[in-house]
Each structure stands twice: as structure tokens, then as C-alpha cells.
Amino acid sequence: MCRTSIYDARNNFSALVKQAEEGEVIELTRYDKPVAVIINYDDWEEIKQKSIPDWLGKWREKYASVLDDDDWVGYPSREGPDPVKNPFLD
Secondary structure, three states: OEEEEHHHHHHOHHHHHHHHHOOOOEEEEEOOEEEEEEOOHHHHHHHHHHHOOOHHHHHHHHOHHHHOOOOOOOOOOOOOOOOOOOOOOO
């Protein structure tokens, strides 16, 4: 892992990106405290896949019995609302 200040990173950004492309992790610091990391895109994709939950899949598993519509017999109506009837006057 390479550690550098933001000031130095600004002056050597291209070289740091090249190091990150080769697999080196670059830690950026401000006043000797880590504030950011530069990593290559493949590592980022791997981290992103691990950290982002499949919330929709989990939700579907949780409510699978409710979402199961195989027993549903009804069919949607092809008719639209009656333009003659005013629902607010009934």
C-alpha cells in the first residue's frame, strides 16, 4: 500500500493512477490522516458486488407466498370507466 498526501497526489496524479491500475492501493492523507483511497476498477467492481445487497431478491424471497399468484382466477376488465356516470354525484 502506498501512502501519500493529497498535495503530492495532485502533483503526481497520473503516476498514482498508473500504480493503481497495476494493483497498488493508494491511500491519500490530509494532515497525516487517511481520507481517501485510489484502487483499480476491477477491485472496485468486486467490492461493490460484495457490499451492495440484492434487496429486491431478498424482498421477493421474504414475500414469496404473498406474491404467488398462481391461484388468482380474476381477469382485469377490458372496460374503461363509464363517461356518462359521474362518480362524484352518486
